[in-house]
Amino acid sequence: MRFAAIADVHGNHLALEAVVADIRKHGVTEIVNLGDCFSGPLTAGKTADILLALDAVTVRGNHDRYLIEQAPEAMHASDSAARAELVDRHLDWLRTLPFSAVYRDEAYLCHATPAADNIYWLESVSPDGHIYQKPIKEIEALAAGIDFPLILCGHTHIQRLVRLSDGRLIVNPGSVGCPAYDDDLPHYHKVEAGHPFASYAILEKVDGVWLPIFRQVAYDHMAMAKLAAQNGRVEWACGLATGWLPQVRS
Template identity: 60%
Template sequence: MRFAAIADIHGNALALEAVLADIAAQGIATADIVNLGDCLSGPLEAGRTADILVPLDLFTVCGNHDRYLVEHAAGDMHEWEADAFRQLKPEHLDWLRSLPFDAVFRDVAYLCHARPQDDGTYWLEQVSREGHVHLRDRATIETWADGITQPLILCGHTHIPRAVQLSDGRLIVNPGSVGGPGYTDDAPYPHKVEAGLPHASYAILDDASGALGVTFRLVPYDHMAMSRLAGERHRPEWASALATGFVAE
């Protein structure tokens, strides 16, 4: 079986289009794409992104920012949600409401946005008090995987491409972010996440050799168009990350 995993599009329609084209060029059909959530939030093209995604009917789970768009009152939304919400149609919000917290794809892969039972906590990374983001200890990673029987586990949320093999051979894969190569956050401590380049990221999973293989693909696209759009909408952090993969001081 060979399929693609995407995550964390965050309303970046140009990046999504580039990734979908690259997936098709690899000979992977739309029915063989899974989407790990955080689809629309951000200052870019949420409505256009939704117009692309909804008809595709990808196998999709809900991200924390997807949930915020339908749970938070308009006046209480974080700027990522408020920017997107103004662009969305009722049918886009209905689609977000329909997304499950987690799912199993073809009895092979368990899917969630961040980690089981919690869509807002990093699974494979942790943040130090000093704000350094690094690989989480293996014992905690494995504890959070208890009860999952599938050989492959897919998650997103941190925007960092990474694969971790558990002691029993199961593999956890984060495909990275399609549309957001950097951001800052205050929880659990103030920190930055930076991909270090502006490309759109996704992963291909392939067991044709008998063992599960993972290929991370970094796809160029017109990232400066999205950076300029973020700047025009007074989101300098987004503009910096989209231009360079780094968040400016």
């Protein structure tokens, strides 16, 4: 049994096209999407058309929620840029997305954690902005009651695999379209993949055991970096071009 997991496309249609092509090249026919589909200063409308046609099992991310809950004038710049490109059918699709889902009675899907769509599950942030892997007991506490062998989450854009003490696996497939970002909560920090490639994972069950194959896919990332720069988002441009953010906060 094999399927692909994508997450955090963030309105990058070129990265999404490349990832879908790579998935098909590997003979995988089914895809799950862990949310944060459109937010960003890129090509939300084109991305939406691809995702709606893909018809993947999809859960709602925090930025997906912002796009349907917040007034445009109250949105963060990335959400506002995406909202301007989306039409009614795209927003209607977002409204149908569940907070979580179960795929083929094997995998639990959520964007961030089973309790919230904007909390890091596998990582913590220190007061001085360093990101580190969360202690296993804290990770397991958030997994209480999720009785599936495979648990998939996104949100942090970092590819990671954690095996719980009872054998359950938690997998973050990484970000398709946004390899670097910063955030002010819970403390100011940067998340940087260190490369500009599109990331996803193939999940395969072999002899009763689920294992991820983490994939990185090359695409025309410089085209998206130039678009972000044209739209006045220097930090996005740098992240898309290199996988790193500017050293000085913009």
